[in-house]
Amino acid sequence: MLKIALPNKGSLSEDAVQLIREAGYNCRRYSRELIICDSRNQVEFVFLRPRDIAIYVSKGILDLGVTGRDLTQDSGADVEELLPLGFGRSDFCYAVPDDTGLTPDQLAGRRIATSYPQLVSEDLQRRGFQAEIIRLDGAVEISVRLGVADAIADVVQTGRTLHAAGLKVVGEPLLQSEAILVARSQAITANEAVYLFIERIRGIVVAREYVMVEYDIPEAMLEMACVVTPGIESPTVSPLSKKGWVAVKSMSRQQDVNPIMDRLTKLGAKGIIVTDIRTCRI
Numbered sequence: 001m002l003k004i005a006l007p008n009k010g011s012l013s014e015d016a017v018q019l020i021r022e023a024g025y026n027c028r029r030y031s032r033e034l035i036i037c038d039s040r041n042q043v044e045f046v047f048l049r050p051r052d053i054a055i056y057v058s059k060g061i062l063d064l065g066v067t068g069r070d071l072t073q074d075s076g077a078d079v080e081e082l083l084p085l086g087f088g089r090s091d092f093c094y095a096v097p098d099d100t101g102l103t104p105d106q107l108a109g110r111r112i113a114t115s116y117p118q119l120v121s122e123d124l125q126r127r128g129f130q131a132e133i134i135r136l137d138g139a140v141e142i143s144v145r146l147g148v149a150d151a152i153a154d155v156v157q158t159g160r161t162l163h164a165a166g167l168k169v170v171g172e173p174l175l176q177s178e179a180i181l182v183a184r185s186q187a188i189t190a191n192e193a194v195y196l197f198i199e200r201i202r203g204i205v206v207a208r209e210y211v212m213v214e215y216d217i218p219e220a221m222l223e224m225a226c227v228v229t230p231g232i233e234s235p236t237v238s239p240l241s242k243k244g245w246v247a248v249k250s251m252s253r254q255q256d257v258n259p260i261m262d263r264l265t266k267l268g269a270k271g272i273i274v275t276d277i278r279t280c281r282i
């Protein structure tokens, strides 16, 4: 039976369970169960602290795990990223008090508070100087005001927590993170059950990025319309009973859909319909 680790709490937990359920697996917890067995799919889901997941996977105790890229790199565990999952996106950044002009390269000898000491230590090494790393479990942003640190390195999503603490981001992100699927090595994808699991998850992740665009258009404008909606391989074009008109169907990126509709309207398209895709294989 395949053993897969999922985050038991924190920012990634709900979205991870939602994704796996949409892919047709039963991993819903009704209370504080640590293991859920999906016997129909021959998969066991083990709920662990997201920070520990890469460690279990690297030791071969579990086959796959869903965790954060930042947590994985900070753990130093020897695992490979098989698939980015499109949620839990954040930047890992240095931040300093609003009213100082400190830059990352001026942090030598300073105190930097973080929950990700390994990521910071590697970055300082790249920069070629040392600083004092203060390891904290959470609420890192408050540490500067409390006098424990001069700067922090932490997860930034909207930036609201930083702002509320009177801090600002400095320099480029050390890392761009999101939830990822990890395995001990790529080689595991040769296993039929693992391959199936990844393909089902990929189907959902890709489907979330795309929509289906359908419209009718005069045949004379078809070539230009196909430039606007090229699809993945190519758009599906079907004849309409109305002479000189065709129907077109094409997958397009969700984020581009409004400009696409504007352009199609300009070309004379009628009856443009956009629908969500639940899952797909492309």
Ligand SMILES: Nc1ncnc2c1ncn2[C@@H]1O[C@H](COP(=O)(O)OP(=O)(O)OP(=O)(O)O)[C@@H](O)[C@H]1O
Pocket (backbone or CB within 6 Å): 009, 010, 011, 012, 050, 051, 067, 068, 069, 070, 071, 088, 089, 090, 138, 155, 156, 157, 158, 177, 178
């Ligand atoms: N506000 C956020 N937006 C997006 N991703 C986040 C956010 N906060 C944390 N993450 C991501 O969640 C993972 C950290 O999960 P973890 O459960 O350790 O911390 P947490 O979400 O802060 O939960 P906790 O409440 O237990 O501190 C990391 O991959 C991190 O990048």
Ligand SMILES: O=P(O)(O)OC[C@H]1O[C@H](OP(=O)(O)OP(=O)(O)O)[C@H](O)[C@@H]1O
Pocket (backbone or CB within 6 Å): 011, 137, 138, 139, 140, 141, 154, 155, 156, 157, 158, 159, 160, 161, 162
């Ligand atoms: O940029 P924002 O949208 O404000 O999000 C970033 C904050 O969210 C997380 O904190 P969380 O609420 O999990 O608390 P924690 O610091 O105790 O982990 C993270 O550690 C940051 O503090």
Ligand SMILES: [Mg+2]
Pocket (backbone or CB within 6 Å): 138, 139
């Ligand atoms: Mg947190």
